[in-house]
Amino acid sequence: MDPTQDLAQLQLETLAVRAGTHRSQFNEHSEALYLTSSFVFDNAAQAAARFSGEEPGNVYARFTNPTVSALQERLAALEGAESCVATASGMSAILALAMALLQAGDHIVCSRGVFGATQQLFGGILSRFGLRTTFVATTDLAAYRAAMEASTRLVFIETPSNPLTEVVDIAALADIAHAGGALLAVDNCFCSPALQLPLRLGADVVVHSATKYLDGQGRVLGGAVLGSRAIGEEVLRFLRTAGPTLSPFNAWIILKGLETLRIRMQAQSAAALELASWLETRPWIDRVYYPGLESHPQHALAMRQQSAGGAIVSFEVKGGREEAWRLIDATRVLSITANLGDTKSTITHPSTTTHGRISAEAREAAGIRENLIRVAVGLEGQQDLRADLERWMA
Ligand SMILES: *Cc1c(COP(=O)(O)O)cnc(C)c1O
Numbered sequence: 441m442d443p444t445q446d447l448a449q450l451q452l453e454t455l456a457v458r459a460g461t462h463r464s465q466f467n468e469h470s471e472a473l474y475l476t477s478s479f480v481f482d483n484a485a486q487a488a489a490r491f492s493g494e495e496p497g498n499v500y501a502r503f504t505n506p507t508v509s510a511l512q513e514r515l516a517a518l519e520g521a522e523s524c525v526a527t528a529s530g531m532s533a534i535l536a537l538a539m540a541l542l543q544a545g546d547h548i549v550c551s552r553g554v555f556g557a558t559q560q561l562f563g564g565i566l567s568r569f570g571l572r573t574t575f576v577a578t579t580d581l582a583a584y585r586a587a588m589e590a591s592t593r594l595v596f597i598e599t600p601s602n603p604l605t606e607v608v609d610i611a612a613l614a615d616i617a618h619a620g621g622a623l624l625a626v627d628n629c630f631c632s633p634a635l636q637l638p639l640r641l642g643a644d645v646v647v648h649s650a651t652k653y654l655d656g657q658g659r660v661l662g663g664a665v666l667g668s669r670a671i672g673e674e675v676l677r678f679l680r681t682a683g684p685t686l687s688p689f690n691a692w693i694i695l696k697g698l699e700t701l702r703i704r705m706q707a708q709s710a711a712a713l714e715l716a717s718w719l720e721t722r723p724w725i726d727r728v729y730y731p732g733l734e735s736h737p738q739h740a741l742a743m744r745q746q747s748a749g750g751a752i753v754s755f756e757v758k759g760g761r762e763e764a765w766r767l768i769d770a771t772r773v774l775s776i777t778a779n780l781g782d783t784k785s786t787i788t789h790p791s792t793t794t795h796g797r798i799s800a801e802a803r804e805a806a807g808i809r810e811n812l813i814r815v816a817v818g819l820e821g822q823q824d825l826r827a828d829l830e831r832w833m834a
Contacts (some may be wrong), residue, residue: 446617451516452634457699460513462476462506470764471510473692474803503680507688508521511695515654515664518698519646525665526691530629530649531557532684533663537561537625537647538594539682540665540674544570547591551608552806553578553601554627555649556794562596584613588620598627599636600742602780602816603754603790604807605729607738610745614642623671629653630779631824634705636746645671650690652781653751655683655697656704660690704783704819711747712817715825716753724763724833726811727757751774752780754790754814761810764789770832773824780816785825788814 450458464472479498481487489495498504510528516524527533538561542548550562552575562573576583579600588595595617600755601607610626617624625645626638632653638646648654650662662688665675679685686694709732728735731742733748740751757763768776774787774797778794795808816824 450517453702455514455517456634456701459517460510460695462510471692471695472507474506474688476505476542476688492531499762501688502683502685503676505688505691507695508686508691510684511691511698512664514584514695514698515633515650516666518701519628519666520639521646521666522669523667524676525672526650526686526694527663527665527679528684528690529661530555530627530647530651530663530687531561533647533649533665534558534561534596534627536675536678536682536684537645537665538566538571538698542571542593545591546571546593546774547589548573549584549587549592549595549622550575550602551578551584551597551599552576553604553606554596554598555602555629555715556797557672559598559798581609581612581616583803585616588616588622592620592622593635594625595622596625598629600630600731600746600750600752601631601683602752602786603729603794603812605731605736605750605752605754607731607736607742609741610636610638610641610643616642618645630748630750630752632701632705634702635709635748635750639666641745643674644668649781650686650694650697652779653705654701654781655694656701656781656783658779658782658784659695660693662686662690662694678748679755699818705751706748707819708751708817709771711822711825712751713749714822715815715817715829716749716755716825719753719829722830724758726758729754732799746789751817752814753817754812755815756809756811759811761789761792762781764813765831767832770834771828772831773820773828774815783819785818785820786816790814 478500490499510526574587576587598609614624623644625642628646629649645667647666711731719728730753774785777786778788
């Protein structure tokens with residue numbers, strides 16, 4: 441695609457397959473994979489100019505690589521961001537964000553319903569470096585407002601949350617963060633830009649675990665930080681110095697994954713809604729958590745800020761851990777794994793896996809009960825998924 445073309449005028453579907461394409465002298469149709477750790481200069485003067493930054497261009501793959509750049513350009517176009525910096529994983533994106541924007545003495549307000557490793561990063565590791573974090577109830581805007589301090593620089597959320605699919609009002613929270621002089625960062629992993637555009641809603645930063653829906657086929661780890669040019673420069677400064685850069689191979693996989701992101705997210709969301717609606721009719725079910733259901737407490741908000749409910753469905757079976765494990769163990773199609781964002785559906789028991797390391801009291805407070813099961817819906821047939829989830833009743 442002609443890089444001078446105004447990307448903002450193109451539809452998301454078009455950007456997903458066209459943005460970031462720069463052909464080499466061979467005029468390849470599919471994007472090239474540049475497996476090289478360093479780049480050669482024409483002469484010593486050019487080397488000097490590249491190193492000093494006077495001349496733009498590649499130097500070393502810890503700084504930039506054309507395949508990684510292509511992914512960054514495409515993902516930035518999809519999220520509507522000025523800049524995108526790709527990272528080795530979702531967690532290194534969150535680490536890079538904190539390292540780039542914060543310093544000792546700063547305070548973070550974080551929703552309680554974030555990814556387990558994010559909780560440990562903010563609440564544990566970063567606290568050793570003088571960064572304090574207050575965790576607040578995920579959907580309670582008053583709690584965020586109350587948690588803001590003079591030194592609060594970052595408000596960090598995930599929406600919908602894992603595994604209870606709680607939805608945070610991004611626009612309202614952006615106002616709260618900005619009123620307190622803080623930035624709002626949204627982990628957009630569960631929706632991806634195909635379903636939700638946090639920057640459009642007022643957020644300052646989006647982070648991704650590209651490991652999930654962006655790749656979409658469970659092949660590689662990756663991550664990204666998206667936001668203004670100034671934020672991108674700070675994040676890149678940290679990355680090129682500290683090193684958790686995305687590998688070109690992983691970038692290439694994710695770049696190709698983006699081409700089918702929208703149709704995957706639409707198909708997987710539609711399948712999740714169908715499955716969630718069916719689950720609500722089952723006699724062995726206590727409760728279903730899915731933003732696309734009218735029974736979801738924030739259904740209206742979810743439908744306002746997302747274009748579909750996403751592909752994560754959680755539910756409580758009647759009974760406790762024994763019944764939940766029996767259901768999981770009887771499945772033959774679903775994969776018993778904690779990963780998500782794959783074309784293959786996965787099933788997990790959050791209270792003994794992803795949330796197994798937090799105390800029973802904290803788990804109870806977060807509403808993650810022993811009878812809770814999370815399904816990340818993939819692309820299998822609906823009848824096969826239903827039969828699999830009911831096999832334990834046979
Ligand atoms: C998986 C995940 C992460 C961490 O991503 P990695 O690529 O595994 O490092 C962060 N946030 C959310 C919401 C996730 O699901």
